[in-house]
Amino acid sequence: MPTANYPVSLKLDGCRVLVAGGGRIATRRIPRLLAAGARVHVVAPEIAPDLRAAVDDDALTWSARAVDPADIDGCRLVFAATDDSAINRELAVAARSRGALVQRADHAADSDFLVPALVERGPLQIAIASAASAPSLTRRLRARLETLVPAAYGDLARLAGGFREAVRTRVPRERRGAFWNRVFDGPIAEQVFAGRYEAAERALETALADAHAGLEAVRGEVYLVGSGPGDPDLLTFRALRLMQQADVVLYDSLTAPEILALVAPEAERVHVGKRADRHTLAQSRINTLMVELAQAGRRVLRLKGGDPFVFGRGGEEIAELAEAGVSFQIVPGVTAANGCAAYAGIPLTHRDFAQSVIFVTGHLQAGELKLSWPELARPGQTVVFYMGRRNLDIICRSLTTHGLASDWPAAMVIDGTTRQQRLIVGTLADLPARVAAEPATGPALLIVGEVVRLHDTLGWFEPTP
Known part of the structure; x- marks a missing residue:
């Protein structure tokens, strides 16, 4: 069984590095060497345009000739990246005789080190290597990690680096691990991820003072997260990350089980049951519950369908949090x-049919739909009614009364984006009857406008229950 490689991270600031060859591989290696502070010398008869630009900027030096083993003198690393295997082999022998480490671009087995695929976030580096056995796989993993690791992790690493010595001197060794866990898993890190770096610095200073005095205060936070219309693949990366670190989750009746399953297994789940007129908890009680849980030091995930600020009562909920001085953040979601x-294959806007789109609620207020019907009953726009199924007949009748033709296109999407999705297409005249004959009872969205006609050619999603 072959021995495993030993991963290291080299300090090259001020060190001389030789790169033999000026083509594609050299162009890939040199920028990172320069970023590490290495003094790079390239030896090759010709070099790529990008390397010429670096020479012109005095970032590296270049000898326009064939490489000579004497070029290795004084170098810590050697990259043998010529097109001639015999020259690369000769350089490898010469480098080892002079105490330098060598990497052959054409022969991994004859190399002293390998260059990993790297994901960089400021001072944070994630290296992926396969001992040269599967370079294509390491590149794929790198691409995957690039999408999964937010750029703000670099800021978090810088924040931790700036406080590392202070923590070392002021927090006893046996409590340091727990202290950093609270930093990286709690509100301080979330301040960084939300782009509030200075606030995170102040919070970390306070936490450090409390830890030094033995007063580690536990501070809760509320995450108001939009979970999208139903398909778990539509969750944002930030939403998924917060779902994984919450202590308690407040969720509505319409939260898809597949989405709830992505919450951290150890998190407490509280069903607050909002659906149509059936509420397990009144909105006022939900608001106060979030405040109470956060003040008890819990990380509270308020999981809401769609987007919290589009008919999601998110504004009401955070107003009470702000008044109580509870830290919170908002994570937008794909609205229904x-x-x-x-x-459904229905574009909300289209150059030929709809130059604007209007979102309205189909809920009754004081027993009637208090909407500006003359503004809604206009051509050249799309109107989307949230929660419009119960009052569909009133909506369709009101739109025709105020000017739209009875054969104006309209569609209702039930259980949209899920495997149970049902699309019912019709007109203002016949859609209520069509929907009444549909047994599906899931959340529904009404779309009114000429763009509905495009479904026949643009429809792509075929749900498979």
């Missing part, structure tokens, strides 16, 4: 209008 329309 965007998600359901896309999965």
Whole structure:
């Protein structure tokens, strides 16, 4: 069984590095060497345009000739990247005789070190290597990690680096691990991820003072997260990350089981049951519950369908949090209008049919739909009614009364973006009857406008229950 490589991270600031060859591989290696502070010398008859630009900027030096073993003198690393295997082999022998480490571009087995695929976030580096056995796989993993690791992790690493010595001197060794866990898993890190770096610095200073005094205060936070219209693949990376670190989750009746399953297994789940007129908890109680849980030091995930600020009462909820001085952050989600329309193959705007789009609620207020019907009953726009199924007949009748033709296109999407999605297409005249004959009872979205006609050619999603 072959021995495993030993991963290291080299300090090259001020060190001389030889790169033999000026082509594609040299162009890939040199920028990172320069970023590490290495003094790079390239030896090759010709070099790539990008390397010429670096020479012109005095970032590296270049000898326009064939490489000579004497070029290795004084170098810590050697990259043998010529097109001639015999020259690369000769350089490898010469480098070892002079105490330098060598990497052959054409022969991994004859190399002293390998260059890993790297994901960089400021001072944070994630290296992926396969001992040269599967370079294509390491590149794929790198691409995957690039999408999974937010850029703000670099800021978090810088923040930790700036406080490392202070923590070492002021927090006893046996409590340092727990201290950093609270930093990286709690509100301080979330301040960084939300782009509030200075606030995170102040919070870390306070936490350090409390830890030094033995007063580690536990501070809770609320995450108001939009979970999208139903398909778990539409969750944002930030939403998924917060779902994994919450202590308690407040979720509605319409939260898809597949989405709830992505919450951290150890998190407490509280069903607050909002659906149509059936509420397990009143909105006021939900608001106060979030405040109470956060003040008890819990990380509270308020999981809401769609987007919290689009008919999600998110503004009401954070107003009470702000008044109570509870730290919170908002994570937008794909709102139902965007998600359901896309999965139904109905563009909300189109140059030929709709130059604007209007989102309205189909809920009754004081026993009637208090909407500006003359503004809604206009051609050249798309109107999307949230929660419009119960009052569909009133909506269709009001739109025709105020000017739209009875054969004006309309569609209802039920359980949009999920495997149970049902699309019912009709007109203002016949859609209520068509929907009444549909047994599906899931959340529904009404789309009114000429863009509905495009479904026949743009429909792509075929749900498979």
